[in-house]
Amino acid sequence: MVEIFGIPSQALLGQLLIGLINGSFYALLSLGLAVIFGMLNIINFTHGAQYMMGAFVAYLLLQYLGLNYWAALVVVPLLVGATGILIERLFLQRLRELDHLYGLILTFGLALIIEGLFRNYFGSSGRPYEIPAALQGGRNLGFMFLPNYRAWVIVFSLAICLATWFAIERTRLGSYLRAATENPALVRAFGINVPRMVTLTYGFGVGLAALAGVMAAPIYNVSPQMGSDLIIVVFAVVVIGGMGSILGAILTGFTLGIVEGLTKVFFPEASSTVIFVIMVIVLLVRPAGFFGRIA
């Protein structure tokens, strides 16, 4: 068997793949956080719960309506995004004049409510979600076995990330968005409905989280607490990357996923803490984060 640094290449590449998968979720979630933060100046603590809702709604749609994975990929982000729009209209809109910290506290409270409700109705145990038929199995690449579904998750989330980047940085709508981030009053004076844009942006960010949830459902078990631990890691990712740049969020997410995967091979005891350790080092060396402006 081929060995790299004394580790069988199968194990190394396997962990690298898992790292890339985790990285896809970090990237999608931190991207959503960055988009929301840019427009609303709120760190959306509910993001983890919304990711969990994505997975759960996909599970429920399959269980009770027979809606398959592919349909869920479209329907679930819309549904969960709609609940996000509701949250923005009902709660977040009232916080605009207040200190940003209130937004964090409020969304933390919402996360507790959502997680508590799901735990009440579905218990704490995980539920399996079957991989769609078209993506079952895998292929042998000669040097490793690549499950089809995992390959799909990596490719698809990368595509979504890049599409989001393109929409924000390269289209007219995106330019309105960026302008409204810089100076909402001026953009309003041009006749653009900024509050509606803010609402839709929040809905979009939440939709991204839900999409990540649907993709995660066949990999991890669907459970009410799947989001709460993940969101804290994503916060660390966001601190490392800084929220100033969309591409930065994507790149940081994938990179940290890979680093975490490699840590599992070489130093498994540290795999759950490595991202936090990197955060500490980055803060000591480069306090603004890799792609951030100081804030």
Added chain:
Amino acid sequence: MGMAADPPVQQVRKDSERGLAVAFALTVAVLAVAPFMLYPVFLMQALCFALFACAFNLLIGYVGLLSFGHALFFGWASYLSAHAAKHWGFPPEAALLLATTCAAGLGVIAGGIAIRRQGIYFAMITLALAQMMYFVALRVPFTGGEDGIQDVRRGYLFGIFDLSNDLTMYVFVLLVVLAGFLFIYRIVNSPFGEVLKAIRENELRAVSLGYRTDRYKLVAFVLSATLAGLAGALKALVFHLASLTDVHWTMSGEVVLMTLVGGLGTLFGPVVGAFLIVALQNYLASFGQWVLVIQGSIFVVCVLAFRRGIIGKLGNALRVKL
């Protein structure tokens, strides 16, 4: 940072001090009678959380820094005092001292890292640091993992007072918590405290006046961590137990909730908030997961409609700073 309630119309300082003295005397009187009417262990639990919340409030209420990771100091101090008392045979005062000192050390490290960023990032960094130390607690044999450290003896205070008696322990806890409370009062009303409030209101201006705000923030952070550690160390002795719940992020959230309900930036708010939330938890223990939903709802209601908190509102109505 504008997190705290606006100060009421400026009063003559004497008036305000008299109001505080009355409130303090009332609190002490109630707490002196309470163990004869209520279950002492419940009261001790509430007192520990009151000190924890007061320590947390020192940062959010007077410096405008929201730490979402205070469970780090609370939980690790509780592990240390439990371990010292159980495995090293430390008397309670030595266990508390050791744990509190270590919490101060952790505060220096965590604070030194976290104050490198402001506002929302500060909150995320503290949360992430606490989560890191949660994973460490989960892994290292020292903490006993999922079991925690159980059957911790309270021991004899100064070799004389038998703390296994709940009433004796209650008096001890009450004295420690009152001392902590008065210490915080002293900090807040010192020239140092005035600088902290200046940083809260406008950090850039404080810098331009020549204050090295980073140092002030770090000292405030360490003081807050130390007192949070003292609270955790006490709690371990009260319950004979240190466990993972005390280092988990939910604990960091709970202390935010207590302080918010009672009133950010008020002296008595965190105490009242702690008693309310602990009472609520004991009352709702049988409702299982609904506790989470109810706590979340309190957060939402407080942020939307009740930002001054109970004591903030009361102080406003009475025109006294409580």
